[in-house]
Amino acid sequence: AFPGHLWGLAPPFRSFVYGLGHARQAADRAPDLDLPARARELAVKEAGEAGDEEAWLDFEERALQRCGAWRGPEVVQVLHACAVAQRRPKRLLAKLSKDIPDKMPQFDVSALCVCLHTFAQLRSRDASLFSVVTRRLLQPDHREELGPSHLSSLLYSHARILAFDKGLVRLAQKSLSDDRRAFELEDLATVLQAFATLRAEDVRLSGNSARRVAKAAAAAPLPLLADLLEGLISDCLAVERLRDASAILSLSSLVAGALTGFLVIFRDVSFALVYCAPKVLRPHQAAVTASLLLSSAVAQCVYSWRHSFPTVVACASSLAVPFQSAVSASIASSLGRRSESVLATVLATFSLTALVYGLLVFLLSFVPILDHLKSAFPQPVMCAFFLVAGIGMLQGALELVSGQPLFGGRDFQAAAYAQMTLTVLVGAANRAGSKWLRHFAVLPASLCLQIVGFFLGLGLLGEDLGTAREAGWLWEPMAPMGLAGLPDPFEVEWSVVRSQLGSVLSLVVMLVVDLMTTLLPLELMTPTKSIKMDDEFRIAGCSSLAGAVFGSVSYVSLSPTRLNVDAGGTGRETGLISAALCVVWIWLGPALTAAVPKFVVGGMLCHLAFGYILDGLWEPRALLSLGDYAIILAMVLYYLATDLVPAILVGLALCSFNFMLRYSQSGPLEFVTTAGEAAMFSNRYRPADDRLYLKTSPGIVVARTFCSQLFFGSIAAILGEVGPWLKEGRFLLLDLSSLRSIDSSALAGFRKLPPHVQTVAVGLPLQLETQLRSAGLPVCIFQSIDEALEWCEDHVLKFRYLDVNPTDLNSQLLGRPSNNPSLPAPDKLRLDxxxxxxxxxxxxxxxxxxxxxxxxxxxxxxxxxxxxxxxxxxxxxxxxxxxxxxxxxxxxxxxxxxxxxxxxxxxxxxxxxxxxxxxxxxxxxxxxxxxxxxxxxxxxxxxxxxxxxxxxxxxxxxxxxxxxxxxxxxxxxxxxxxxxxxxxxxxxxxxxxxxxxxxxxxxxx
The missing domain is CATH 2.60.120.10 (Jelly Rolls)
Known part of the structure; x- marks a missing residue:
């Protein structure tokens, strides 16, 4: 209906389409070449139910040969005829879809609309054609020419093939909301239904459209009203769905942000307890906690602003805790009982660490090989890292609940065993509920039930909060933060800070490694996206520089990010909610922290730990082999005995050895010609008896390798494969065109071939050829297999007479023509x-x-x-x-x-x-x-x-x-x-x- 509507709306367009007034008159051309008129004639016959299949096939064959010379009006005329006749000449449409972009200046706005409408009507989806034409129509010099009928036709064409164009939708919405643009009801119905198909709903636009329909409803036909109401209802239902979805997303984001914020808060509180272990720092626990929380909040704001993953969460580094706790203890022992100087010096040292680390990481972001480091970590190493992270987090949760080291400390009391057992059970319940129910409200509901159940249990047992706190079930209350507790910058002892520079530099190096080992699993947690290492280092440097103002190294952390995703967080607002909660907790948190049971926080950490353990052992079970699991086990055992970085190095070494072992056993050769079964000859002409002898002679063995690297493992496999064939062979021809590098062990392996065998190498790159010649190996080198085969065949045939008559060798050697052009040749042939x-x-x-x-x-x-x-x-x-x-x-x-x-x-x-x-x-x-x-x-x-x-x-x-x-x-x-x-x-x-x-x-x- 739309071409007909466009025909009636723009009468001058009809003369343009049919070519009236065109420079080339139809009379000037031969009648059999006026194919657009022939298409119009066939379309009229088709409309009268007198279609001719043979005539259309003949038309398509002739049009394919002539369509390259058609101008814009002729193309539009043919396309319109195909749409009227409902004929779909696929080859002709494909040819015209390539010609239309080249002839774009020959079309006006209406002609381009008819072209797209025809392609859409005939279900010929050409995304590049629609993109090019729409982009041209949306240019400023053509946009003003687009009327309501043009916009409705374009939207219909795009909706027909389900092609969404953001610029076209925006222009149509703007035009529809403009009261000065008068849309006919037919055009309005088309636009609304196209919006519903393309999911381009707008509340304000739906209201304006409804008012227009209400004004014209009295005079509108019933079918047209039905189409209008269908489009309006689809818009309203879609808007309602969007509102419900946005409400659910906002609720899930609020819950995920709150849970993530609580995890970051309790992490920072536990870190502050470790830093304030010296007695001189215990009165300043609130100030140290505020420093960590502010650093985490600022870092989270930086990541929410710049990071490509909206669910990433940043906070204070956990790797820095043991190093910085040793620094704080050393400073406390150096300054004695001057608590104000100790606090100022400790925070200044922490700020210096964050400043140096931020500058170093920011400068490293300009190193061009950072992205290549991602591929340097095999899958078993990453799985072992997840497993190690889970074990370390589980150990940290149990130590947080018990209040003492899990290994090497004093004996645990019965209450500590009960707390740790309950912590593990709570974490397992959290993980099972999140995995099986898969709803964002499962984890917060579980945490609320645990807190309520704890206080109900205290009431049933008749215990008060003081007794529970003495038994270690609750946190000790902290003093509220005030302005009086802020450190004085003039109290910093810079000589003591300089004495800690060695520890600061070693910590910075460890933090860079920790950032690398954190970013790689982060990419595995989001398999549909890929991180850029230079951007990650740049963002980490900026966040640490911002956190240095408040005194802590802060960058992305895996456990809060994992909790954010598990709790239903999908947008950047979850990180901002977490950051805001950290800031509010500085003044309101001390009283609330004391009311949260320890096993609830420990259970949340165990929930994350079990998730990492499952990701390292169970989830990738379809990808890992028994050898991979052995590597993972070795890494975990080495981590328990030493530390994380040595365990990663051991894992990389084991994976490399495993790769070399598998690569060397993969069969690196394909035999083309074996001794006694020749299937490949040179292009040089040979007499029949010579070719027969070469075919059955055991002299030449031809093999092709598919290895790109030749090292000690692969050369051993090659020697093992060619060994049985060289007992009778004299020449070993190796096609090494796939090689890109050869190490010294492989070069030495060529000397292990039998002395009676001549090795011939073919297809080596210039660099490897130079390397092979410099090594002085007994190897002949050629650039083509044909040349190498000819050389080997000549030598085999040269000694052929030894097998037949060893008494007359000289006559046989001198009787054959030499291939050296400098020697005299026989006389020229003449024929009678x-x-x-x-x-x-x-x-x-x-x-x-x-x-x-x-x-x-x-x-x-x-x-x-x-x-x-x-x-x-x-x-x-x-x-x-x-x-x-x-x-x-x-x-x-x-x-x-x-x-x-x-x-x-x-x-x-x-x-x-x-x-x-x-x-x-x-x-x-x-x-x-x-x-x-x-x-x-x-x-x-x-x-x-x-x-x-x-x-x-x-x-x-x-x-x-x-x-x-x-x-x-x-x-x-x-x-x-x-x-x-x-x-x-x-x-x-x-x-x-x-x-x-x-x-x-x-x-x-």
Whole structure:
């Protein structure tokens, strides 16, 4: 309906479409070439139910040949005819979709709308065509020409093929909300339904549209009203769904942000307790906690602003806790009882650490190889890292609840065992509920039930809060934070800070490694996205520099990020909620912290720990083998014995060794020719007896490798595979074109081959060839397999006579023609008349005896060039005897000795130069060459060289003209034979000619 509506709306457009007033009048063209008019005629017949399938097929075939010359109006006319007739000529539509963007200036706005409408109506989805045309229509110089009918047509076309264009939707929404743009009801119905299909809902737009429909409802037809109401209802339902979804997302974001904030708060509180272990710092626990919370909040704001993952959470570093606790203890012992100086000096040292770390990481972000480090960690190492992180987090949770080290401390009391057992059970319940129920409210509901259940249990047992706090079930209350507790910058002892520079620098190095080991699992937690290491380092540097103002190193952390995702967080608002909660907790938190049971916080940490353990052991079970699990176990045991960084290095070493072991056992060779079963020969011409001997001789073994790296493992596998074949073989030809590097162990492995075997290497890059020659190995090197095979075959045939008659070796060696062009060659061949006649009959068939006098004999010696590539061809060549070789490229190598190549002085390039010289197929008696040179001037595309003394018969172009005058029947037979030869070469004629009488052959020709 839309083309018809557009036709009635814009009468001048019809004359444009049908080409009236066009520069090229239809009368000036032949009637059979006016294909647009033919398409219109077929469309009219189709509308009258008199369609002709054959006529449409004929039209498509003719249109495919002529459509390249059509102008814009003709293209639109044909497309409109196809839409009216509901015909879908796929090949023609594909051709026109490529021509329309090139002819864009020939179309106006209405014509482009009709084009897109036709493609959409015929279900011919071409995304590039729609994108190019829409982009042109949305340009400022064309946007003003787009009326309501154009916009409705474009939206319908895009909705028809489900192609969403943001610029088009925005323009349509803007136009629809503008009261000055009068939309007809048909256009309004189309726009609303297209919006519903493309999910482009707008509340304000729906209200305006509803008011317009209400005003025109009295005069509108019933079907049109139904379409309008359908579009409005779809918009309203979609808006309602969006509102419900946004409400659910806001609630889940609030819950996830609160839970993540509580985890960050309790982490920082526990870190502050460790830092304030010296008695001189215990009165300042609130100040240290505030420093950590502010650093975490600022870092989270930086990550929420700049990071590409919206759910990432940043907080104070946990790796810095043991190092900075040692620093704080050292400073406290140095300054004694001056608590104000101790607090100021400790926070200044922490700030200096964050400042140095931030600057270092920011500078490292400009190193170009950071992204390559991501691929340096295999999957078993990452799984072991998850497992180690889970074990470490589980240990930290139990130590947080018990209040003492899990190993190496004093004996635990019964209450401590009960707290740790309850902590593990609570964490397992949290993990099971989150995994099976998969709802964002599961974890907060579980935490609320645990707190309520704890206080109900205290009430049933008749215990008060003081008793529970003495037993270690609750946190000790902290003093509220006030301005009086802030450190004085003038109290900093800079001499003590300088004494801690060694510890600060070592901590900075460890923090860089910790950032790397944190970022790589973060990418695995979001498999649909990829992180950029330079951006990550830059953001981490900025967050640490911002956190240095408040005194703590802060960057991305895995456990809060994992909790944020598990709790249903999806946007950046969760991180901001967490940061705001940290700031509020500084003043309101001390009283609330004392009311939260320890096992609830420990259970939340255990919940995360079990998630990491499952990600390291259970989730990737389909990817890991028994060897991978052994590597993971070894890394975990080494971590328990030492630390994380040495365990990662051990894992990398084990993975590398495992890779080399598997790679060396993967079968690096494919045998092409084995001893006694030759299946590959050089292109050089060989007599039948020589080729038979080469086929059955055990002299040459040809193998191809697919390895890109040749090291001690792969060379051992190669030696093991070729060993059984070299007992009788003399030459080992290795195709090493896939190699990119060779190490010293592989070079030494070539010396382990048997001494009676000559190794021949083919296809090595220039760098590896130089490396192999510098090593002084007994290896011959060639650039092509054909050259290497010829060299090996020559040596095998040279000693062939030893197997037959060892008494006359000299006559056999001297009797064979040498392939050195500097030595004298045998005399040139000459043929008598009968031999020429036999050669012509064998090559061209009978009936050409009259042409024998016009043929010119060309005897050539061995290694003599018949013609050069790039020179003008003289005529048709008929090979009467001997063996020749086609040669492509700038030069041809003549093999003189092991690996030595000399340039054949007879081959010279005249025009141009190909990058690589190569040898083509051999030519023998009975072959025809350069047939096309009889019918017009041409240049030789290759050179022809004689391998043995040979004789060619040349028929020049002028001689062919003479033959057509003197011997017309023989010339006709020659033309037919050349045509058949050409068709056989191109595959358009059967290899065996049909048995047809000669008279009919001539007539058919």
């Amino acid at each position: 008349a009968s031999a020429v006649s036999a050669a012509v009959t064998r090559a061209l068939g009978p009936g050409l005896q009259d042409l024998e006098d016009l043929l010119e004999q060309l005897p050539v010696k061995a290694r003599e060039v018949v013609f050069h590539e790039g020179l003008a061809a003289e005529g048709l060549y008929v090979v009467a005897g001997g063996a020749l070789q086609i040669q492509h490229g700038s030069q041809r190598g003549i093999v003189l000795g092991p690996g030595e190549v000399a340039v054949d002085v007879n081959i010279k390039r005249i025009f141009g130069q190909l990058p690589v010289a190569r040898r083509g197929k051999p030519v023998s008696a009975g072959d025809l060459l350069c047939e096309a040179a009889l019918y017009g001037p041409m240049l030789h595309t290759w050179s022809l060289i004689a391998d043995t003394p040979s004789l060619l018969l040349l028929l020049r172009r002028d001689r062919l003209l003479l033959a057509e005058q003197r011997y017309p029947q023989a010339a006709i037979a020659l033309h037919r034979r050349l045509a058949v030869s050409h068709m056989q070469k191109t595959g358009t004629w059967p290899a065996v000619e049909p048995d047809v009488p000669s008279s009919r052959r001539t007539a058919s020709l």
